[in-house]
Amino acid sequence: MRIIKKLFMQLFLTIISIILISGLPELIMNKNVSMYFQKIKVVLFDVIHLNEMTYMNQGKQRLFLDDIWSPYLYSLTILFGALAIAFCMAQLLTWCTLIMPMFIRRAVKNILTFLESLPDLLVFALVQMAIVLIFKKTGILVSNVASLGAEDRIYIVPIVCLMILPFVYFYKMMILLSEEELGKSYVEMSLAKGMRRIYVLIVHVTRNTSEGIFHFSKSVLWFMISNLLLVEVIFNIHGITHYMYSDFRPEMLAACLILLVIPFFLLYALFEWTIIRLSRRGELI
């Protein structure tokens, strides 16, 4: 019960800070503090009465909630898909890497440091160019490079773009954490008992590193939401951040960000709750 109360508090604070921040452009434009508070009042009113909020679409006033659901789900699919694929691939490759000999591991780590420093814009540009190049050479269009409108949905390209860097981050973090874990004495003990190395890795080491990875994944997600805006603008995808960017009003910014944050917030709350439960059980035993 106390956990639930705390989570609500946290969600409430997130929403409040989003609203406070979204009023800032107004403050900067008018250099007037009272205008800022007026704007915040307007934003707050709009967020509370979200079902009555309107926006301009091709010169017509339309209800915000009527139009937002399908782009919203589309954006969420892309984000969740990219996050899940990046995580699973990184986990599998970590297992593969850790049973390799030492010099390969060190090479992998050096390559990862290099890959980590690729700016995301460069990754998007390279993906774009690669698709065009493949099309020119073989005539096979892997996927559309840009969607043509609100109805045209592309999935592969944005997911691949969003996935590459988080994959590298996860991979590197997992290797570092697992190597630290492998140095502990219980691993030596279980190896001495004759357990297979791969079994110790998958069952024990992974379980013990999972909490660190979970906390790390928050900052990866933070990075991915920023990237989502970039991907949607570059590939002309009509997702939720595209609406946000083309409208550019504080109300829209606040409403879209809140919508985007809630599912991830719930997901993380669920994970955290499970981790607390599991670790408590461990203590009792």
Add this chain to the structure above:
Amino acid sequence: MIRSSKFWVGLTILSVFIFSSFGFALFYDSDVRQVQLLYDDDKNLIGGAPFEPSLMFPLGTDPLGYDISQKVLQGAKFTLLAVIAIGVFRVLFSFIVAIPFAFYLPEKIRKGLDQLLSSFYFIPLTIIAVFILSPIIREQLSAEGEEFFLYTFTERIGLEVIILTLLVVPLLGSMIGNMMASVLKEEFIEGARLLGASRWRVFTKHVIPHMLPKLVIVWCQQCVQVLIIFTHLGYFKLFFGGTDIDFNPMMADPPKSLSNEWSGLVGNYYIQIHANPYIALGPIIMFGIAIYAFQLIGEGFQDHLQTRHYKKEKRDRMSGTQNPVNEQRMSFDFVHKRGA
């Protein structure tokens, strides 16, 4: 003395960029050469702008014939110095915020505050920065049809630095605060307190020497983050120091950066990605190199911290890490006397 070669490689890359950029301004007055048509020795036309990358133009030229490598060289000092400054401000400011957080708040309140501040993990930085910075940086059109900026040049730079700093202070402050609190829990702090050390003495003699090396690593990470945000802002045509927008309804020029700083180059040339990929990629690759340099500095410094007590490295075959440092002994070293 730092022995890690990674550290020195990174530092060399950065200083070469910055010093050559200043040298370029000093000796050549930052004069970017423009070559629109190229002739061979017999006065035959052999090409026109844009040129592909070659020995003569290492990064090619843009469609107007300006040499991109020289533009990059001219802009390096603005971008890199801004990044370093923002990184320093972020760490410094968060460190100041973290002091009362670690010293004066009781454990329970600190944990709660930490939980609340972690809600900032869900507020994506680029999106907020794009929204807040665009009224500052974009040139506006007044009712009389005149172009103007809302703020002067120095105000624009100052505000951009302040905003990019303040947006991360809640997260970074709580992170540094937790690091500091875990230093305060060490046994030697208790020992110092028992011997009668004041808070100030504990802070200057024990906490600062323990925190400084960690802060260097945090600073490198922050610089990387700032560089990435600069590429994003560049793509959204928000250039450091102001975006010059042409409001001419007929044949408007594309938005221009006031100096040739790198995010401006990224924003201006990204549109060329399909026609002349090398024009678009050049500045972004420069960003990549700068990020790699910061990354190398951070990693090299971390290696240095882990191995500074050893004459010769011994590697554990199973885990691949160095033998664990003997924590007990380390805690009683005088950290401010040992070379960082």
